[in-house]
Amino acid sequence: MADVSLRKVIKRYDDVEAVRGIDLDIADHEFIVLVGPSGCGKSTTLRMIAGLEDISDGDITIGGDVVNDVPPKDRDIAMVFQNYALYPHMTVAENMSFGLRLKHYPKAEIKARVTEAARLLDITDLIDRKPKQLSGGQRQRVAMGRAIVRNPKVFLFDEPLSNLDAKLRVQMRIEIKKVHQKVRTTTVYVTHDQVEAMTLADRVVVMNKGRIEQIGTPNELYHKPATRFVAGFIGSPAMNFIPCRLEDAGGTLQIRLTDRIAFALPPARAARYNGLPRTDRLLLGIRPEHLTEAHAHLGPGVETFDTVLDVTEPMGMETLVYFGLEDTPVCGRVDPNAGARDGAPMRLAMDLNNMHLLNEETGVVL
Amino acid sequence: MSTLAIDKAGPTRKLGSMSRDRTWALRWSYFFLVLFAIFFLTPPVYMLITSLKSSAEISAATNPWWVFHPTLSNYVELLTSNQFLRFFWNSSIISIVVVIVTMLISIPAAFALARMKFWGSATLATGVFLTYLIPDSLLFIPLFKMLAVIQEFTGITLLNRWYVLVFIYPTLTVPFCTWIMIGYFASIPKELDEAAIIDGASWLQTLLRIFIPVALPGLIAATIFAFTVSWAQFLYPLVFTTSVDQLVLPVGITTTLIKGDVFNWGQIMTGALLGAAPPLVIYAFLMDYYIAGLTAGATKG
Numbered sequence: 001m002a003d004v005s006l007r008k009v010i011k012r013y014d015d016v017e018a019v020r021g022i023d024l025d026i027a028d029h030e031f032i033v034l035v036g037p038s039g040c041g042k043s044t045t046l047r048m049i050a051g052l053e054d055i056s057d058g059d060i061t062i063g064g065d066v067v068n069d070v071p072p073k074d075r076d077i078a079m080v081f082q083n084y085a086l087y088p089h090m091t092v093a094e095n096m097s098f099g100l101r102l103k104h105y106p107k108a109e110i111k112a113r114v115t116e117a118a119r120l121l122d123i124t125d126l127i128d129r130k131p132k133q134l135s136g137g138q139r140q141r142v143a144m145g146r147a148i149v150r151n152p153k154v155f156l157f158d159e160p161l162s163n164l165d166a167k168l169r170v171q172m173r174i175e176i177k178k179v180h181q182k183v184r185t186t187t188v189y190v191t192h193d194q195v196e197a198m199t200l201a202d203r204v205v206v207m208n209k210g211r212i213e214q215i216g217t218p219n220e221l222y223h224k225p226a227t228r229f230v231a232g233f234i235g236s237p238a239m240n241f242i243p244c245r246l247e248d249a250g251g252t253l254q255i256r257l258t259d260r261i262a263f264a265l266p267p268a269r270a271a272r273y274n275g276l277p278r279t280d281r282l283l284l285g286i287r288p289e290h291l292t293e294a295h296a297h298l299g300p301g302v303e304t305f306d307t308v309l310d311v312t313e314p315m316g317m318e319t320l321v322y323f324g325l326e327d328t329p330v331c332g333r334v335d336p337n338a339g340a341r342d343g344a345p346m347r348l349a350m351d352l353n354n355m356h357l358l359n360e361e362t363g364v365v366l
Numbered sequence: 367m368s369t370l371a372i373d374k375a376g377p378t379r380k381l382g383s384m385s386r387d388r389t390w391a392l393r394w395s396y397f398f399l400v401l402f403a404i405f406f407l408t409p410p411v412y413m414l415i416t417s418l419k420s421s422a423e424i425s426a427a428t429n430p431w432w433v434f435h436p437t438l439s440n441y442v443e444l445l446t447s448n449q450f451l452r453f454f455w456n457s458s459i460i461s462i463v464v465v466i467v468t469m470l471i472s473i474p475a476a477f478a479l480a481r482m483k484f485w486g487s488a489t490l491a492t493g494v495f496l497t498y499l500i501p502d503s504l505l506f507i508p509l510f511k512m513l514a515v516i517q518e519f520t521g522i523t524l525l526n527r528w529y530v531l532v533f534i535y536p537t538l539t540v541p542f543c544t545w546i547m548i549g550y551f552a553s554i555p556k557e558l559d560e561a562a563i564i565d566g567a568s569w570l571q572t573l574l575r576i577f578i579p580v581a582l583p584g585l586i587a588a589t590i591f592a593f594t595v596s597w598a599q600f601l602y603p604l605v606f607t608t609s610v611d612q613l614v615l616p617v618g619i620t621t622t623l624i625k626g627d628v629f630n631w632g633q634i635m636t637g638a639l640l641g642a643a644p645p646l647v648i649y650a651f652l653m654d655y656y657i658a659g660l661t662a663g664a665t666k667g
Contacts, residue, residue: 052560073566085557089579098575099565146565 002063002153002186003028004049009058011044011210018044020210021058031180031187035197036207036233043158045207046190050156051075063153078147079156082163084139086131086146092118093127096145110149117148120182121175137168144176148183155180157189161196173199194234198222206230223354228363231285231356237320240291240330242284243360246276255284255352258326266301266352273357276366285356285365288320291332293340294349301353312340321346410639417441417636424631440636450637452611453618456528457597458644460614463532464596465589468539472588475540476547477573481559491548498541506605509534513606528612531603535596542595543588550584551577586652594645615641 004026011019019041026032034042047053049060051072059066067075078099086095093114100110118124121141131139140160147155160176161169177200180187191197197204198218206213206221206229214226225231231239244257253270256262265273276282294304310329313320314336321332321340332348334340357366416424418436428434444450478484479491510525517524524530554577562572578585603614610622619637623630 050560050564052563072564077564079561079564081557081561083555083557085555085561087558087562087576087580089582098562098567102566102571146561150565 003030004063004154004186004188005061006045006049007059007061009045009048009060010056011041011048011053012056018210019048022212024205024212024215026186026188028186029184031189031200031202032205033189033191033197033201033203034205034207035191035194036213038192040207041210042190042192042207046156046158046188049154049188050077050079076153077156078150078152078154079158080140080143080147080160082159084131084143084163086139086142088131091128091130092123092134092142092145095131095142096149099146099150113149113151114145117145120148120179121145136164137172140164140172141175144179148179151185153186155185155187155189157187159191160189161191161193169196176200195236198234204234206233208233225285225356225365227365228283228285228358231358231365235287237288237331237333239285239287239356240328241358242286242325242328242330244282244284245280246273246278246282248278255357257284261305261325263303263350263352269301269352269355269357273366276357281360282366283358283360285358286350287354288331288333290351290354291330292349292351293334293338294347298349299351302349302351304347304349306345306347308345309340309342312342321348410642413635413639416631417639419632421630421632440632441640444633444636444640449610449622450618453613453615454640456613456618457615457641460528460531460535461593461596464535464539465592467532467536468543468592469585469589471536471540472543472547473578473585474573475544476551477569477577479544480548480551482569491545494541494548495545498538498545502538502599502601505537506601509537509602510605525606526608526612528607528614530606531596531599531614534602534606535599538599539592539595543592546588546591547581547584550581554580590648590652593648597641597645 004024006022006024009019009022010017022041022045024032034045036042044053048055049062051067051070055068059068061067062075062077087098090098096114096117097110100113105113114127115124118127121144123138123141123145126134126138126142131142134142140163143160157176161172164172173196176189180200189196189200198221201218203215203217204221205215208229214221214230216224221230221234225234225239228241232241242257244255247254247256247262249262249264252264253274254262254264264270298304307323307325309321309323311322313322316336318333319336319338319340321334323330323332323346334346334348338346340346358364359366412431415431415433417440418433418438420435420437420439423433423435475494479487479494513524513530516522524533558576558580559572562576567575598616599614600616603617607613607617610618613621615637619634619641623634623637
């Protein structure tokens, strides 16, 4: 077990920079998730930590030692691949013990470790089977077992659940979390699924176009996104971005969304945004759960407006409503009993205490 | 009522036509399979029939497709002839050594070309295949000249020795086997060797413990190819070996069993049949292992 750190790590392919200077400190025992859209450099970053890709510039240290030129086998890491990469001609036990056998561990110890890992992953019954006799979920467990028996300093997961169906993915997600709670090995996990990232991570690293957009706990990213990219990437359905501008009206600061709709900002928000030029093109970021049906008693900072719904999506425990503010499509979440219907008018409430204000050009959350 | 009847009739009719299509497809495929079987089996059957006849019966004007006085004398004569056994022995030892040499060169070469991306590896892989396309009839004179020069310089007798073929046959087998193995190795998912590397395997260990077992069907295909080519090769042994005790089976049969203008047909056919036996036996044994889908389960799907 060890900490991992990346210092200004760059990966260049010919003239293209896939990773453009990553700085990241991963503490011992920590579960870090790298998340981002495809092509954002998250897998490349992971493969550089593994040693499967050379780094073009910068330093990677594992347990305090710079490993830039250390081959993968000497980095004491274990990796779980998206397509499992089990050795097809070996049984489950042989697959799991391959690394130990190469290092000439005593037979008794290999057996003990394999048995222990199999018990931990609940695959004791499958130990003599070949990979092709296993289901997708079982194969992924074996791949994890192969990592666990090595007892490495760092676990690396490269989109391990992407090949599984939705139900199994949820199950395996919990399984991975449980395993990490037991073995406590430092883990770097790559995924494009923000739900996976939020549920598994101690800290999430959101990447975009080869750079880190933001590092933070799942809650920090959700409630205090730093950029438009993070705000839009984390959370489902995604945050709404509504073009708006600030106005002074009779001594209070208000935010104007359309010609018809303008809201006075709550005092805390007004104080925060007061210094902004009134001419800036701004975006109001508001999550669907802060756009609900209007109640008779409104709390402070909650403003109502009338709109006509385009489409409604009943989800059971809530109903998603879609409507337009001028040309901007907006999504809200209302109570299933609030009477939302396709094409019907509805009075909605916006909770401005949970709003975000973004600069439209720079994408920075203000 | 009537719509219900139509609904019911619809699917049945469709199903009927589908199974009729299938039946016809089967009939046609059997028709052509039988045609091809007759076409390809006629020569060996005729060889078998002739090999069971005495010389007198072969030249007699009877029905050539029937054996009236079957005899094993041709078989007995050949199998007790030291000369024929010598040919057989030469062919066997050459083919086995060539298969081993070919594999020792082809497998590492294919592994390097398929996995270790180095400067010019793609060009080299194509080049390997292109060398296979040069016919042996074009090569035998320069090869002969080359060996003559080497023999002259080193003083080691190479021409008219059976073992010279062990050096020459790989020029035919290595390029093609390398090409086959490159294809098989390339089809192995990249993650498999990455997993092995992370598990601590060296390149050699990855090759020996992962690639060779996983690509076994391809390996067997290459082995069969190399063996068949060396066993059936005619031109090179005809050119490079002349003494009777250095000959291999195909050349031996044609040169020793045809005396002047006398064709000993019974023994020629017997020799050819016996010569065809080893590849057949090898095919029969290795076919069981020659199954694709060994990689199933390595990765998704």
